[in-house]
Amino acid sequence: MFLDDEIASMKTRQSEARWGMYLALAALAACILMFIGLMTQAKAETTSAKPQQMAGYVRPNDIGTGALLFPSKEPGFFVEALRLATDVQIDVNGPIMRTRVTQRFENPSKGWVEGTYVFPLPEDSAVDTLKMQIGDRFIEGQVKPRQAAKEIYEQAKAEGKKAALLEQQRPNIFTNQVANIGPGETIVIQIEYQSAVRQSNGLYSLRFPMVVAPRYNPQPIVQTVDLDSRTGYAVSDPVPDREKIEAPVLDPKENARINPVTLTVNLKAGFPLGEVKSGYHGVDIASLDDLSRRVTLKGDSVPADRDFELTWQAIEGKSPYAGLFRETVGGKTYLLSFVTPPVAASAADTKPVKREVVFVIDNSGSMAGPSMEQAKESLALAISRLKPEDRFNVIRFDDTMSVHFPELVEAMPDKREDAIAYVRGLTADGGTEMLPALEAALRTQGPVQAGALRQVVFLTDGAIGNETQLFDEIQKNRGDARVFTVGIGSAPNSHFMTKAAEYGRGTFTLIGSESEVAARMGELFTKLESPAMTDISASFEGASAGDLTPNPMPDLYRGEPVVLTAELDGTQPQGKLQILGKAGDQPWRVEMDIAKASTGQGIAKLWARRKIDDLEASASTIADPDTLDKRIETVALAHHLVSRVTSLVAVDATPSRPAGENLSETKLPLNLPAGWDFGKVFGEAPVETVPGKVDERDAALESRTKLAMVTADRMLAAPTARAAGLIAEANNQVSLPQTATEADKQILIGLMLLAFALLAGTTFVFWRAPIAAVVLSGVRHRGR
Amino acid sequence: MAAEKEQSEPRPGFLARLSAAETVVLALIALIALAGLLLVGKGFYIKAKAEVSQVLLKRTFEAQLHGSPDGKPWPWADFQTAAEISAPRINRSAVVLEGASGEALAFGPAWLTTTPLPGDEGTSVIAAHRDTHFRWLKDVNPGDLLVLTRKDGRRFLFRAGESRVARWDESGINASATGHHLALATCWPFDAIEQGPMRYIVDAELIGEQRPVPLTTSSISK
Incomplete structure (x- = not known):
């Protein structure tokens, strides 16, 4: 019996242990399940918390091509006016292109409204012309200082006159406010701008923004009932079949029918043309002679999600490596010159450059959160790209700093991994x-090793106050090093970083979000890794000293040409333009005779823009911001350009409409003022008539009418002053930061874990003592 | 009999009497308990940091009002004090920091530097955590008085208006709107456990500026 007991108890102890384990496992599984439950619930919460996107509403930041926006009933959102037609004409003359965009819109509402025409343009475009036709009024913009222009516009608006105000919001975003658009009126807007043709590796290209703003699926979920405030009765829904209206615009084909786009490029390259092609759109290319082409867009192939891009190159061996053009405006001569440095000649091209990279990463408190993650990821990526023959080091700083390796080390795999681990371990804290x-x-x-390239890569949000001191340090102690800055976070101090990179003869890379890290850093790597043409300077020999832009000249990367513009006194300047540079160790020098320059158009405007x-x-070297503004204003006014401090303002150019006359009855046609060419968008029949496709056309017209009704329905039928306020409001919304800590969550989860541990512990103890005995006796009974 | 025997024998150490599996189970329980303790500790640390820092910040801000140029509460701080906001009806106040970047929000409400200074033309935005400094924001009713003291000593009175809920990137707040406005923002819903995209915003409008009153006993007793 005693033995029996012993054996039984041993057995049970084993089974007891097994049971205990099962219990623990079950509890653990339950715990995990609970966690998963918690997470999914939270996830569901966040997704459902996101409000339904407003049907047909857009925000100004969504706009990818020129669009006329009306304020909507939903604050912060706009409805896009129907584009009835768009015509684009681009004239390329050698290195300069002039673009004219004409678009026709319609005010579908029954009220007088103010619209905002938003159009994104390439960064370097100089906008100089605005012409509009609203109803029966023709107006043309005049360049005025920004404040004065605003006052003129506001006054005209208050007086009920038709007026327009074109302002630069950001270097690449322009807005045009149009006041007093009558009900059902058609608006034709024509803008002209000048820009330079992009060149790289002998390939010339131009780009025109065509992306149609995304529209959200118009499926109203809640049927709203508008109760009349006086009678108390609900008025019938103005769009009876609201539910049936789908968003037809996202379909490119549909878009092409509703919004026909015509695009013509008159290409005069200035050299024998080789291949000309459009990357994303079907085009017809007509060959006029060796030097010029006429490119037109095929009617039915306008993808709404791609910008139009045209590239061309010279026939083999005829590629120009240098060019000089001139234009005389107001007694002054403006020069445009481009030179492509000989790539093959540079010895650096054949063998990879040895680099010495010093990475500096900011881990101060202001970087805490996503910024730090982006910085770490970017830096880890950069370190992993180093080659064994390169040397590198990593420095981190907050209010203290530390250098990871005592000196530059060779980028062997173990060292790289070591450095990456170090970077990943950094946390953001301190000043x-x-x-x-x-x-x-x-x-x-x-010291820099012979033949090596010293690069300093700075990753920071630039939240500092002693900018001048830092600029001084860079200028004085840079030596041969190049300073590249990488801006991290949603609002880095771009001014500091752009400037620091300029003094450091490097580049500034902006990383706004996690998803951009790979792409943006990739661009930086190509610059870091490909040898550059450095120390470029230009001067005039025998000619009166001209005003050169850009100044100072930036370094060049593989295949990029030097493009410079200059202003010279007099109409017949003589002498030579001299460009000096260094390709690796080799000096490089080009001379061009100014007198032999061929004439070009729009060079003065290009110079002014630059x-x-x-x-x-x-900005940082000029103490007084007013002085700077004044200087910019002088240049902009002299060359009729829109800039940060100057705007185009337009008030009625034709006699006013007789009072009481109904607009819808005085249908177009109208006589266009001389010199005005609204070309293809003028007049009726915006839809291409193709024989045998009548049904399709009808369908298109029908969906257009429907769209017009939807647009009208969503527009805010408010007085124009209020509309203006709303427009201003939505143009710059403040994004709010994350304002919840993890504290509550952590405490809750912690308490749950503690409770679970307590429960499990108690179970365990009970298991060991009396319950164990009970179970044991049970087992013993059964055992017998 | 067995019990007798067990009792007569000296009790071995508790752990020694456990089988291997039991030790593992016990270790697991201990680990879970430890993790729980750590999490709870971390959570309370965040809250304690928020409370304690406000005390330090108040001192710094006082000094700043009396002409100290440096608004840093401690030498390695990465932010400066900018203002003090109080809601007299519910008797709450907090020192506002400059810039809502990174860790500043852990120490106090932050004035977004992309918006104008409170009291200036436009809409100024102050944001803070819903579970620390702006826990009282939900108690602010329309019509309540908000007093804002800037570091330059000027004191502004705002009248709280309607509150609303919006997504963080669709706040509808225009920094350059006409008029003098103040928007206080925090996360919404207030008792949520996860961090979410919604924000609770209280709009307030300037009703006047209070002349700086020298702080004497009479002014306090009033």
Whole structure:
């Protein structure tokens, strides 16, 4: 019996242990399940919390091509006016292109409204012309200082006159406010701008923004009942079959029918043309002679989600490597010159460059959160791209700083991994003391090895106050090093970083979000890795000193040409333009005779636009911002350009409409003022008539009418002053930061874990003592 | 009999009497308990940090009002104090920091530097955590008085208006709107456990500026 007991108890102890384990496992599984439940619930919460996108509503930031926006009933959102037709004409003359965009819109509502025409353009475009036709009024814009223009516009608006105001919002976003658009009126807007043809590796290209703003599926979920405030009765829904209206615009084909786009490029390259092609759109290319082509868009192939891009190149061996053009405006001569440095000649091209990279990463408190993650990811990516023959080091700083390796080390795999692990372990805390880190990066990393390229890559949000000190340090102690800045976070101090990169003869890369890390850093890597043409300077020999832009000249990367513009006194300047540079160790020099320059058009405007850029960039050296504004204003006014401080304003150019006359009865046609060419968008029949496709056309017309009704329905039928306020409101919304800590969640989960542990512990203890005995006896009974 | 025997024998150590599996189970329980303790500790640390820092910040802000140029509460701080906001009816106040980047929000409400200074033309935005400094924001009723003291000593009175809920990127707040406005923002819903995209916004309008009154006993007793 005693033995029996012993054996039984041993058995049960084993089974007891097994049971205990099962219990623990079950409890653990339950715990995990609970967690999963918690997570999914939270996830469901966040997705359902996202409000339904407003049907047919857009925000100004969504706009990818020129669009006329009306304020909607939903604050912060707009409804896009129907584009009835768009005509684009691009004239390419050598290195310069002039683009004229004409678009026809319609005010589908029954009220007088103010619309905002938003159009994105390439960064370097100089906008100089605005012409409009609203109803029966023709108006043309005049360049005025921004404030004065605004006042003129506001006054005209208050007086009920038709007026327009074209302002630059960001260097690449322009808005045009149009006041007093009558009910059902058609608006034709024509803008003209000038820009330079992009060149790279002998390939010339131009780009025109065509992306149609995304529209959200118009499926109203709640039927709203508008109760009349006086009678108390609900008025019938103005769009009876609201539910049936789908968003037809997202379909490119549908879009092409509703919004026909015609695009013509008159291409005069200035050299024998080789291949001309459009990347994303079907085009017809007519060959006029060796030097010029006429490119037109095929009618039915306008993808709404791609910008139009045209590339061309010279026939083999005829590719120009240099060019010089001139234009005389107002007693002054403007020059445009481009030179492609000989790529094959540089020895650096054949063998890979040896690089010495010093990475500097900011881990101060202001970087905490997503910024730090982006910085770490970017840096890890950069380190992993190093080659074994490169040397590198990593410096981190907050209000303290530390250098990871005592000196530059060869980028062997183990060292790279070591550095990446170090970077990944960084946390954001403390203040921002950038100067010691910059000093360490520029001064204490030993001399540059022969033939090596010293690069300092700075990752920061630039939240600092001592900018001038830092600029000084870069200018004085840079030596041969190049300083590249990488801006992290949603609102980095771009001014500091652009400027620092300029003084450091490097580039500035902006990373706005996690998803951009790979792409943006990729662009930076190509620059870091491909040898550059450095120390470029230009001067005039025998000619009166001209005003050159850009100034200072930036470094060039593989295949990029030097493109410079200059202003010279007099109409017949003589002498030579001299460009100096260094390709690796080799000096490089080009001379061009100014007198032999061929004439070109629009060079003065291009020069002015670049001059304005240079002035903007010199903001830190000019103490008084008013002086800077004044200088920019002078240049912009002289060349009739829209800039940060100047706007185009237009008030009625034709006699006013007789009072009481109904607009819908005085249908177009109208006589166009001389010199005005509204070409293909003028008049009726916006839909292409193709024989045998009548049904389709009808369908298109029908869906257009429907769209017009939807648009009208969603528009805010408010007085124009209020509309203007709304427009201003939505143009810059403030994004709010995350304002919940993890504290509550952590405490809750912690308490849950504790409770679970307590429960499990109690179970365990009970298991060991009396319950165990009970179970044991049970087992013993059964055992017998 | 067995019980007798067990009792007569000296009790071995508790752990020694456990089988291997039992030790594992016990270790697991201990680990879970430890993790729970750590999490609870971390959560309370965040809250404690928020409370304690406000005390330090108040001191710094006082000094700043009396002419100290440096608004840093401690030497390695990465932010500066900018203002103090209080809601007299519910008797709450907090020192506002400059810039809502990174860790500043852990120490106090932050004035978004992309918006104008409170009291200036436009809409100024102050944001804070719903579970620390702006826990009282939900108690602010329309019509309540909000007093904002800037670091330059000027004191503004705002009248709270309607509150609303919006997505963080569709706040509808225009920094350059006409008039003098103040928007207080925090996360919504207030008792949510997860961080979410919705924000609770209280709009307030400037009703006047209070002349700086020298802080004497009479002014306090009033």
